[in-house]
Amino acid sequence: MNEQLQNTVNEILKNAIDAATAGAEFLKDQAPDVVQQLIKWHMAEAGLYAGVELSVLVGVCVASKKIWNITDKWRWPAGKLTDEAEMSRGASCAAAAIISILTLTASLGNIFELIKLWIAPKVWLLEYAASLVKHG
Helix, strand or coil, X not given: CHHHXXXXXXXXHHHHHXXXXXXXXXXHHHHHHHHXXXXXXXXXXXXXXXXXXXXXXXXXXXXXXXXXXXXXXXXXXXXXXXXXXXXXXXXXXXXXXXXXXXXXXXXXXXXXXXXXXXXCHHHHHHHHHHHHHHHC
């Protein structure tokens, strides 16, 4: 009975070692592909975010220009703009400036991330691994 138990334990250990070896080989074979996919994914993500943020920036500028053109018609008979027109123009310009600064700042961060991924993917990979270690 003791010999049978010993053989069973040996067989289980051999299967576990074989499985671990096969898993290590699989990881070793797949690691370059996984790294490439990770870099491509983060490039696409940064590009998508930058595109959306730049679209918001353009939309805010267009909306501000439309408000400016609409309020241009709100004039007193003497040709001076009404108080409502001046307030609307001021509010739209202030809102456009604030939103533009925020979206431009965010989009620049994503554009720089995209450039780093394109020009120096190994540097980005090291920084990414360091951030995982830091937060993990």
